[in-house]
Amino acid sequence: xxxxxxxxxxxxxxxxxxxxxxxxxxxxxxxxxxxxxxxxxxxxxxxxxxxxxxxxxxxxxxxxxxxxxxxxxxxxxxxxxxxxxxxxxxxxxxxxxxxxxxxxxxxxxxxxxxxxxxxxxxxxxxxxxxxxxxxxxxxxxxxxxxxxxxxxxxxxxxxxxxxxxxxxxxxxxxxxxxxxxxxxxxxxxxxxxxxxxxxxxxxxxxxxxxxxxxxxxxxxxxxxxxxxxxxxxxxxxxxxxxxxxxxxxxxxxxxxxxxxxxxxxxxxxxxxxxxxxxxxxxxxxxxxxxxxxxxxxxxxxxxxxxxxxxxxxxxxxxxxxxxxxxxxxxxxxxxxxxxxxxxxxxxxxxxxxxxxxxxxxxxxxxxxxxxxxxxxxxxxxxxxxxxxxxxxxxxxxxxxxxxxxxxxxxxxxxxxxxxxxxxxxxxxxxxxxxxxx
Amino acid sequence: xxxxxxxxxxxxxxxxxxxxxxxxxxxxxxxxxxxxxxxxxxxxxxxxxxxxxxxxxxxxxxxxxxxxxxxxxxxxxxxxxxxxxxxxxxxxxxxxxxxxxxxxxxxxxxxxxxxxxxxxxxxxxxxxxxxxxxxxxxxxxxxxxxxxxxxxxxxxxxxxxxxxxxxxxxxxxxxxxxxxxxxxxxxxxxxxxxxxxxxxxxxxxxxxxxxxxxxxxxxxxxxxxxxxxxxxxxxxxxxxxxxxxxxxxxxxxxxxxxxxxxxxxxxxxxxxxxxxxxxxxxxxxxxxxxxxxxxxxxxxxxxxxxxxxxxxxxxxxxxxxxxxxxxxxxxxxxxxxxxxxxxxxxxxxxxxxxxxxxxxxxxxxxxxxxxxxxxxxxxxxxxxxxxxxxxxxxxxxxxxxxxxxxxxxxxxxxxxxxxxxxxxxxxxxxxxxxxxx
Numbered sequence: 001x002x003x004x005x006x007x008x009x010x011x012x013x014x015x016x017x018x019x020x021x022x023x024x025x026x027x028x029x030x031x032x033x034x035x036x037x038x039x040x041x042x043x044x045x046x047x048x049x050x051x052x053x054x055x056x057x058x059x060x061x062x063x064x065x066x067x068x069x070x071x072x073x074x075x076x077x078x079x080x081x082x083x084x085x086x087x088x089x090x091x092x093x094x095x096x097x098x099x100x101x102x103x104x105x106x107x108x109x110x111x112x113x114x115x116x117x118x119x120x121x122x123x124x125x126x127x128x129x130x131x132x133x134x135x136x137x138x139x140x141x142x143x144x145x146x147x148x149x150x151x152x153x154x155x156x157x158x159x160x161x162x163x164x165x166x167x168x169x170x171x172x173x174x175x176x177x178x179x180x181x182x183x184x185x186x187x188x189x190x191x192x193x194x195x196x197x198x199x200x201x202x203x204x205x206x207x208x209x210x211x212x213x214x215x216x217x218x219x220x221x222x223x224x225x226x227x228x229x230x231x232x233x234x235x236x237x238x239x240x241x242x243x244x245x246x247x248x249x250x251x252x253x254x255x256x257x258x259x260x261x262x263x264x265x266x267x268x269x270x271x272x273x274x275x276x277x278x279x280x281x282x283x284x285x286x287x288x289x290x291x292x293x294x295x296x297x298x299x300x301x302x303x304x305x306x307x308x309x310x311x312x313x314x315x316x317x318x319x320x321x322x323x324x325x326x327x328x329x330x331x332x333x334x335x336x337x338x339x340x341x342x343x344x345x346x347x348x349x350x351x352x353x354x355x356x357x358x359x360x361x362x363x364x365x366x367x368x369x370x371x372x373x374x375x376x377x378x379x380x381x382x383x384x385x386x387x388x389x390x391x392x393x394x395x396x397x398x399x400x401x402x403x404x405x406x407x408x409x410x411x412x413x414x415x416x417x418x419x420x421x422x423x424x425x426x427x428x429x430x431x432x433x434x435x436x437x
Numbered sequence: 438x439x440x441x442x443x444x445x446x447x448x449x450x451x452x453x454x455x456x457x458x459x460x461x462x463x464x465x466x467x468x469x470x471x472x473x474x475x476x477x478x479x480x481x482x483x484x485x486x487x488x489x490x491x492x493x494x495x496x497x498x499x500x501x502x503x504x505x506x507x508x509x510x511x512x513x514x515x516x517x518x519x520x521x522x523x524x525x526x527x528x529x530x531x532x533x534x535x536x537x538x539x540x541x542x543x544x545x546x547x548x549x550x551x552x553x554x555x556x557x558x559x560x561x562x563x564x565x566x567x568x569x570x571x572x573x574x575x576x577x578x579x580x581x582x583x584x585x586x587x588x589x590x591x592x593x594x595x596x597x598x599x600x601x602x603x604x605x606x607x608x609x610x611x612x613x614x615x616x617x618x619x620x621x622x623x624x625x626x627x628x629x630x631x632x633x634x635x636x637x638x639x640x641x642x643x644x645x646x647x648x649x650x651x652x653x654x655x656x657x658x659x660x661x662x663x664x665x666x667x668x669x670x671x672x673x674x675x676x677x678x679x680x681x682x683x684x685x686x687x688x689x690x691x692x693x694x695x696x697x698x699x700x701x702x703x704x705x706x707x708x709x710x711x712x713x714x715x716x717x718x719x720x721x722x723x724x725x726x727x728x729x730x731x732x733x734x735x736x737x738x739x740x741x742x743x744x745x746x747x748x749x750x751x752x753x754x755x756x757x758x759x760x761x762x763x764x765x766x767x768x769x770x771x772x773x774x775x776x777x778x779x780x781x782x783x784x785x786x787x788x789x790x791x792x793x794x795x796x797x798x799x800x801x802x803x804x805x806x807x808x809x810x811x812x813x814x815x816x817x818x819x820x821x822x823x824x825x826x827x828x829x830x831x832x833x834x835x836x837x838x839x840x841x842x843x844x845x846x847x848x849x850x851x852x853x854x855x856x857x858x859x860x861x862x863x864x865x866x867x868x869x870x871x872x873x874x
Contacts, residue, residue: 304707304726
């Protein structure tokens with residue numbers, strides 16, 4: 001039933017085994033663990049979680065894949081300093097992503113973070129500086145960058161089909177009202193760090209923070225289309241929040257009268273609209289929309305160029321002088337024609353994995369980067385840039401001002417060239433990394 | 438073939454005849470003229486245009502409707518001071534809308550302006566002050582406020598079906614590249630004021646200005662949902678422009694090598710994204726999008742509340758605890774159920790008119806307001822507020838800053854109550870207007 005994969009996507013088949021640890025094996029960490037456990041050239045040597053029952057479950061999962069029992073840790077610092085690992089996957093609650101990645105790099109390991117927001121601008125800088133000082137890489141596991149549709153559109157953009165890129169839109173639009181009001185045990189995503197009132201860990205962010213708390217699913221694929229940090233960069237950010245009315249209204253209708261969440265004074269605006277401007281003249285609009293009714297889970301991707309547009313919500317594409325005059329065409333026509341090599345290989349391999357394959361591909365990218373000792377295609381500069389949108393939007397909302405966007409690359413964006421999705425043309429890394437294998 | 442209408446919508450059938458003049462009888466003015474000519478209780482007594490052939494055409498149109506020949510003018514000031522009129526409809530090019538409305542009010546007439554942007558914030562203030570000083574009303578002919586779908590959604594919002602309103606989106610998204618590059622005679626909308634290179638008159642706005650040049654089609658219906666100027670108001674505006682690449686790219690592909698437009702250095706960003714915040718905590722996002730390829734003409738209406746949402750681009754509505762669980766429903770289900778009384782009457786009357794009936798309804802509203810001597814439902818404060826978005830967005834884009842939104846009502850928004858669309862409950866006007874009939 002659980003067969004270790006003997007193939008690999010992207011033409012890379014390392015003889016060496018990449019040894020990984022995973023910190024945080026809740027719902028998300030377990031999913032990532034399963035993906036890795038199925039890879040023949042990966043060995044999960046250590047797992048870390050605060051809860052013993054989760055460690056039991058992780059060990060059981062590895063046994064299903066005929067993998068040896070992992071070393072078990074309840075302390076991330078101890079794991080990264082003791083275990084013999086090449087890299088660590090961090091799938092904890094949001095606040096630990098960057099601190100744990102920093103600890104991993106300081107211990108001489110590569111780090112991969114699951115998606116989430118930064119807590120502050122300062123920790124984004126510290127993440128970048130730690131990578132530079134330790135010569136260790138940090139990758140953000142932004143699976144949406146590896147989704148089939150955005151990868152095809154990236155190919156279209158690079159082929160000039162859309163003309164000169166002018167504007168993009170994206171977001172995270174998903175009704176999370178039940179989850180944000182859930183207590184431990186009622187949500188499928190339980191918290192590893194018990195919070196006040198035993199609430200789902202993200203809930204307190206919505207109580208106390210007001211900004212785009214989940215920018216990377218949206219902005220990741222758009223940033224890659226726009227060559228952000230590699231020939232382009234974000235130069236300003238403006239953000240505005242609506243009032244916070246959705247969670248209280250939902251709670252009033254669905255929670256028992258004595259439920260502690262009914263007293264929460266939510267800070268987080270239901271709709272956060274953020275507009276980024278780019279050095280190359282483009283704009284990018286991001287919508288954060290998780291506490292009002294809506295039936296779907298939309299990323300709102302839209303890419304506009306001088307020759308055409310892709311609108312994901314409509315599943316449609318329009319290209320000047322192609323197809324029927326001034327009519328939408330089904331996106332699939334183009335998504336298929338411009339399918340990315342990664343996806344052709346992936347589909348040919350017949351692999352099934354989470355989130356429509358994007359989980360597999362993003363993890364495969366991390367493993368390949370370690371095995372080849374090359375810069376990952378979503379690197380520490382991307383991680384800092386995309387995650388910083390959260391604290392920057394909080395600042396912009398709090399002050400009402402447009403804020404300058406920091407350049408985490410220290411000017412290297414001027415000369416760096418894109419590497420994401422350019423199979424076989426992986427650029428030499430600008431930093432001199434030690435060989436880990 | 439051309440039958441004068443003996444019925445009226447909205448239950449109003451005045452015995453008196455409302456006498457109107459029309460300034461600007463190009464494409465748009467002619468359409469408005471035809472609508473008015475078909476109304477039994479309206480007499481078009483004067484028409485004004487710089488071009489004699491247009492005056493000929495207007496006179497011919499009135500003859501078709503068995504109306505007497507109008508007085509003909511080539512000078513607006515002369516018409517409003519000489520002709521015996523109750524009100525004037527201004528359908529000139531954009532820059533004359535406010536100055537001509539001011540002249541009309543100063544001459545003791547009511548003014549109705551076709552849609553367009555203000556040239557400056559100062560002229561918006563002057564418009565408001567002139568109305569107050571002269572006790573004459575000024576209405577913006579924002580036909581989109583009278584479209585069937587937004588009127589139904591307004592009913593839904595007022596009935597609480599959408600819960601507490603939190604956020605709206607709108608825009609003007611229409612590929613105008615051929616028209617903005619057109620020379621006189623190649624565009625259906627010819628200019629009455631010849632511009633440099635005989636260009637379509639809007640073209641120079643795109644050459645020299647950078648802001649949302651056409652905000653009212655989008656923001657009008659959303660402002661009415663949000664009770665702007667009547668219990669709520671816009672408090673801040675933020676606006677960002679993408680680069681200007683679409684018109685040049687189109688010109689390079691479609692204009693002769695020696696065409697003067699090929700040398701234009703366009704200032705106007707292809708996508709302008711504006712975010713308004715409201716005193717009552719809502720946000721409103723406006724997109725201006727006219728110089729990149731797109732196949733449709735979309736207003737991007739979206740209304741979000743704590744109980745449901747309407748998304749016009751998807752033609753869909755979702756309401757908590759109604760319909761199938763977490764699935765979109767066809768908007769028509771609700772648009773029909775909550776159809777506005779104006780539309781029921783309109784459809785029952787079997788009238789056919791431009792822009793799906795909205796032209797008829799907005800003109801009928803102006804005529805009714807004159808006949809009854811009541812405040813029009815889209816008044817001078819609405820006109821100033823919505824038209825001011827153009828210069829305010831130019832300021833915001835030029836400085837990068839969020840700008841304060843002026844309160845044209847001078848605090849009256851705190852106590853004023855909505856009148857738009859509340860048939861039979863027309864509020865007493867706050868100003869003491871003289872009876873014109």
